[in-house]
Amino acid sequence: MMTERYVEVDPGVELFVQDVGSGDSIVFIPGFTFTTEVFTHQVEHFSKTNRVIGVDPRSHGRSSITLEGNDYITHGTDLARVIDLLELKDVTLVGWSFGCLTVWEYLKQNGYDKVKSLIFIDMSPKALSTNHKEDWVEGPLNDIGAIYNTYLRNPAGQREFIKAYTTSVMVQRDVTEDELNWLVGQSLKTPYYIAANLFASGMFSDYREEAKEASETVPTMTIVADHWADTATTFTQKVSPKSSIEVLGGHLMFWEHSKKFNKLVEQFLSVEN
Template sequence: MSKFPCGLRRAIAALAAFCVLTTAAAAEERRLAVTPEVSLRVVDEGPRNGRPPVVLITGWGFTADIWRDQAQRLARTRRVVSFDPRSQGRSTVTAQGMTPAQRARDLDAVLTQLGLDKVHLVGWSQGVQDVAAYVDGFGTRKLAGVVLVDAAVSSGSGAVLRDPQAAAQTLRFLSIYAAQPEAYARGMLGAIISRPLDKAQTDRLAADIAAVPTAIGSAALVADLYGADLTPALKKLDRPTLIVASATSPELQAQRDEVTILPKGQIAIVENAAHTVFIDQPDRFAQILDRFLAETDATGAPG
């Protein structure tokens, strides 16, 4: 007869399983050269268990650490890769290639060097442009699914004519950023995050943004918003695609419209959240993402 009652045995088994998952999720940091001159800081964690990995792509000025909470959740059950884009965080600072197209090439280099195939790409803000540029340049062969978080895919310079007021506002913001990068960073954080952060978190995020040289950051932002027209990538995105949008997003209608273009698109709208929906509503975001990943994994992606 067993030494322990049945209920206790189940509890011990559950604890052991949790410990295995927690151990498997230990994060490994490395640097990967994506060009001869540029290397990226890459965070690689979670079990190699056959489930499609998730690759988290951050926004303008931020590092992989912005995803820390969500990455740790995901890494309990699957491999998760995140990284600092070129000129952000601890990756190489360079004035070259500050465009979605080059960051897409960087992304492909990361996927290739890590041997990643049939992955879920999750891009937020600037990361949405990078995912669109990746699909436009490399297709969907390596993808299992895509999640676009709270940004419409850029339509390029035509956006200036369609919304000149927004373009003028962007230029005003850039002049503030160039003159006072840290003040700009703190104001930006207050606008995109509605959940109260402690001083240490705010200081760290503001420092990440302000650390990017302003000429490089300005070039990246202009290229993101008014560079290449990336909307043709929407029709090429033949993998399951989820748009996660804040209910207060100024681009909400544009994101709704994208669902009608995507071959396999759907949208989830998050209430009581600003631009960083995964920080403002972390449990809700994780629930939405987990459901999408489970459904996509169950159906599988064509070869």
């Protein structure tokens, strides 16, 4: 039976949390402007054997929209409060995209006492670099600047950006109009002016030290998308030398290739835990 609740992380700021199943806990944290709903296939699958927690970060989905704390330092603090209030321990944290930044920030602030293992889905711990041809980055500096200054200035721009990102980076197959509208609608639950704050916070983050420490402290798996697999694999081997690495699909591989993704996670958990 699924429990849906709201967890107050700051006065007047509540996060929407899904809580289903029993057993060892797996916490899923979505990426930039997205919600727990993208993990539907994982919740359905893993709740048969585990306690599965899905969190809408502040200003995402059904959580409170707030002008304060729309950055990944605050998101890491928010995650700690959710874990504490739900009395979770021996947790597997699964971050997707910018959700990985939330996980690294949580570890930076709180350490590993409550963490059993980590799964990072398709996110470099350092999104920007002037050496974009060798480092694993989100794109050349000029392209990133254009996204911030052109697209994330109004709802229409945010919508256009997410549509283009979905069809070119997130999903490998052709999506239906209904699927595209649904995915874009998930993102637009975060207002454009907050999306811009989150985008800047994510792009200026540098969690290479935390990524290295994480891979050396608890079992860690990094799953990267096909389109930048060579660069991402080489970079991860350098920065997180003890992380296992898998390659699958596009940026939203756990949604498009859910069975393959779930099998990778099952194998990781069975071997490492």
